[in-house]
Amino acid sequence: MKQFFAIVVVCLVFGGCGPQTAREEPRSQGRSIAAVFQTLDNPFFVECNEGIKEVVSAHGDHLITLDSGWVSRRQEEQISELLDQGVSAVFLNPVNWKDVNGSLLKAQQRGVPCVIVDAPVKSPDLVVCQIASDNVEAGRLAARALRNARQSAKIVILHIRGNKACIDRIAGFEQELASRPDMEILEIEDGKGTAERSLPVMQELLAKHSDLDAVFAVNDPSAMGVISALENAGRLRDVTVVSVDGSAEGIAAVKAGKLYSTAVQFPREIGRIAAQRFYEHSSGETVEKEIRVPLELITVDNVHAFAEVP
Structure with a gap:
């Protein structure tokens, strides 16, 4: 069974x-x-x-x-x-x-x-329809935050391969940095979307790229694994980490100065909208095929305005 x-x-x-x-x-x-x-x-x-x-x-x-x-x-x-x-x-x-x-x-x-x-x-x-955060914009927000944090960067990305939301986030990130040759992407690796799996991937990237000084993690759990690897290596102060989710863990890491930014999503609202559109469809109404829910960027400058985001 x-x-x-x-x-x-x-x-x-x-x-x-x-x-x-x-x-x-x-x-x-x-x-x-x-x-x-x-x-x-x-x-x-x-x-x-x-x-x-x-x-x-x-x-x-x-x-x-x-x-x-x-x-x-x-x-x-x-x-x-x-x-x-x-x-x-x-x-x-x-x-x-x-x-x-x-x-x-x-x-x-x-x-x-x-x-x-x-x-x-x-x-x-x-x-019937697809409801998601504006994931291309999420990647752009992460790239803008990184540009604000560093004048130049050697970047690694922790991806979740096969996941379209994460593919779009990386596309937005790359688009935003396309005109900045001083912001170099060294490598993209699959971190599998969890802290446990991202930690050893980040450890390998640190060993492979001694000059890396920035990380784009496609979600907050991946960022938690990245932060653990950096702490273990004594590199946390040297490397800027940006992420997407705005989870309670991510917000706490921004407050603690371990995560530079996280683009906050609104998952409960995404779920509500999805269900509402289903019931509209089942009542015979025409619904939008693609619905994008906006995000907000959290950094140390505004983190205290955010509690756990439902």
């Missing part, structure tokens, strides 16, 4: 008996709606899920939430089983923006609408 991690209250069984594999809100007469996230280890996605659940519950429906653990194949299997269970809709945060196309096509063939959350997909014609 395939194992799923989920957020909810009553046990659902997917494909057999055994330990709890998914839980959901107490049943009403409403529909079963699913939300499938690339991970729930990142507080961003937990908040996003809460925004979805708020709207789903207000409509008398119940939400099933699954964690794909960064594994594209697992996410495909989860979606397939959810479709077999007869869910009425799927909110999807894809692990890989290309690999998910088969699952989206299957959902479309079964008449199950999909709404994409945070990380766009390659084939938007297969979904």
